[in-house]
Amino acid sequence: MRDRRRVRHPAPPGLADAGALGRRPRVTVVGGGIAGLAAATGLAERGVAVELVERDDRLGGRVAGWPAWLPDGTAVAMSRGFHAFFRQYYNLRMLLRRTDPELRRLVPVDDYPLVDAEGRWDGFRGLPRTPPWNALAFALRSPTFGWRDLLRLDARAALPLAAVRVPETYALLDEVDAETFLRRINFPPAARHLAFEVFSRSFFAPPREMSAAELAVMFHLYFLGSAEGLVFDVPADTFPVALWDPLAGYLDARGVRIRTGVTVTGVEPLPAGFRLHTRSGSSDVDGVVLAADVAGLRRIVAGSPGLGTPEWRAAVADLRTAPPFLVRRLWLADPVAAGRPAFLGTGGRPPLDNVSVLDRFEASAARWARRTGGSVVELHAYAAQGSPEEVAGGMLRRLHEVYPETAGARVVGELSEWRADCPLFGLGDFARRPRVRTPVDGVVLAGDGVRVDLPVALMERAATTGWHAANCLLARWGLAGHTLHTVPTRGLLEPLHRLLTRSATSRRRPGSTQPPLHGGR
Structure with missing residues (x-):
């Protein structure tokens, strides 16, 4: 938070703890990604009784990680791919500081070079910080x-x-x-x-x-x-180790009940509160945060016929997902050349969009590389066209173009993730996108596909909507909210x-x- 022009968005005032209300409100947060974790944190810190339910068997949403194994039986880590934690992600960093006040589990990537099809390179190291210079x-x-x-x-x-x-x-x-x-x-x-x-x-x-x-x-x-x-930080280890396991412990210490492997099927409004339906039963609560991904949110609202207005339900149903993307992680028997950057963006080299050398910053990958003398490389293809096999082959050929030494490296193991569940920020979508507040008092939305009228994006949009969702419910019960920060909401030439x-x-x-x-x- 070095930018003096950053904007402070004050928290709604109120009581410091729900214990002063006589009965603690009960809230279920649906979704264990960044948005849901931020909402659960914001509510639990004010004494609200929180249950967080997640469909998958792990926390983190699209920034989750999980164990995997190479063909030789070696235990390794896998995820949906590299994520950059920019310094202006104030609200995401506020969440991470709950368990890492100095953010020591994030390490800086000193440059973010780009290379195009003609071999021209650009980078961000050494740029002045002050706009517009x-x-x-x-x-x-x-x-x-x-x-x-x-x-x-x-x-x-x-x-x-x-x-x-x-x-x-x-x-x-x-x-x-x-x-x-x-x-x-x-x-x-x-x-x-x-x-x-x-x-x-x-x-x-x-x-x-x-x-x-x-x-x-x-x-x-x-x-x-x-x-x-534009220089950013990355987790020093796998996402669970560096980010989500510590945060789960933090929430557990504040009484949050975390349940994974739970699929929510609908939300039923009651005369006083809501009945949350899952595949294994139901429970009654005072408030609900729907922090699911686009497909999950559409499915839950479709299964909740009494929830919201027709216009709002149509807006949720109209949410779109972006084209598929592919993450391919390779464990190579030989090292990547020492002078290669830890992260490289590519332009005009479809289907490859970027390359990460994970053993340069992720402790788990670094241990494997030291033990074997090899390297761990991750390839991304966004808005992919063609079959997963075609895209995977194309990415590998492009890797050999930009890092020629990898062409002769034996592939010890590889894992891929082909997904199509990210929100699409398409033409005219903003006005139709549902907001954090819904027509139903006591039900709020959160996630990077939800509209919020602040200059945020990607993971920071998820964190910001999560905190905002918590603030909306806290204000409903007269409880103090959480202050947020963003870059300025107006540009230099705003006049x-x-x-x-x-x-x-x-x-x-x-x-x-x-x-x-x-x-x-």
């Missing part, structure tokens, strides 16, 4: 961006990147796809592939399917709205926002067939 320095030292490119930019079309205003930017740009928006700016194609496309695909969708508003807010969150920088809005509005005059500059598909 960070973005300007990155652009001017990039091999794909020069002074002439800067002069060719359409400054007026590019203004939304520096004039971000959350949530108003969504009304301005959510109907435009990211690819079209970047073309309007006249952003150099090579730079577009090397920089913006790498980041847009980290939202699990290709630029032509991703909202330009999400792209603008992302640019604000990581660049022009934050002085925290120009009204000009942009007027421009977009004037172009929507009746009878016009011309799409607005900052709107339309």
